[in-house]
Amino acid sequence: MSSVKRAIYPGTFDPITLGHIDIIERAAFLFDEVVVTVARNIGKNPLFTVEERMEMIRESVRHLPGVKVDNFNGLIVDYAKTTGAQAMIRGLRAMSDFEYEFQMALVNRTLYPDMVQVFLMPHEAYTHLNSTVVREVASFGGDISPFVSTAVVKKLKEKFEKKS
Ligand code: ADP
Numbered sequence: 001m002s003s004v005k006r007a008i009y010p011g012t013f014d015p016i017t018l019g020h021i022d023i024i025e026r027a028a029f030l031f032d033e034v035v036v037t038v039a040r041n042i043g044k045n046p047l048f049t050v051e052e053r054m055e056m057i058r059e060s061v062r063h064l065p066g067v068k069v070d071n072f073n074g075l076i077v078d079y080a081k082t083t084g085a086q087a088m089i090r091g092l093r094a095m096s097d098f099e100y101e102f103q104m105a106l107v108n109r110t111l112y113p114d115m116v117q118v119f120l121m122p123h124e125a126y127t128h129l130n131s132t133v134v135r136e137v138a139s140f141g142g143d144i145s146p147f148v149s150t151a152v153v154k155k156l157k158e159k160f161e162k163k164s
Contacts, residue, residue: 007031007087007118010076013038013053014046015152016060017134019126023091026120028064031087036061037079038071047135047159059151077112087116093127 007027013020013036020036027034038053048056054069061067072079080088088108090101105117121127129147138144138156145153 004033005031005087006033006035006083006085007089008076008080008083008085009034009036009089010039010072010079011036012044012046012131013057014044014048014131015053015134015148015156016057017126017129017131017148017152018146019091019093019122019129021060021149022122022126023089023120024061024067025064026122027089027118028066030118031066033066033068034064034089035068035070035083035085038069039076040071040073048155052155056149056152056155060149075111077108077115080112080115085115087118089118089120092119092121093129 007030009024009027011020016036024034024036036057038050038057040050046053050071054071057069061069070083076088079085090105092098092101101119105119108115108117134144134147134156137147139160141160144156148156
């Protein structure tokens, strides 16, 4: 077994926010390698394509050498098995995240008991933040710079300029 401690951080990242980046930084402190992996098979009708989301993540995590970006389809436990990840990271913002995360964690543990699931709390400045609210503010031309990286501000502006 490899001694490299690898964690995966799955999500929609539509787009990546400062809350996600906070979690990635904390995970990078704990693990040798953190793979941020974008879910392809999500029924959420995303604003950005998988490639666009991956590119925004790459630009937002440049300062973190152990962080890689990938995408996956299907079950996250199957992705963890094939990539040899020992751990999966999830962010916990508030109690409202807990019920869903608790259920998923127990299902994942049943499917793949060898994978450790790690829940990290972001700085309190980001506990209210999700990608949906960022997309909504951006769609009305609001200032999203307190919520996302400069690279993402630019991409969101371009996206909504094209749409209008
Ligand atoms: P969202 O809930 O914004 O659609 P994702 O599906 O991309 O986000 O979430 C991926 C992971 O990141 C989940 O574990 C989610 O709880 C976590 N996460 C999302 N936003 C934040 C935030 N502001 N702070 C901490 N964790 C977050």
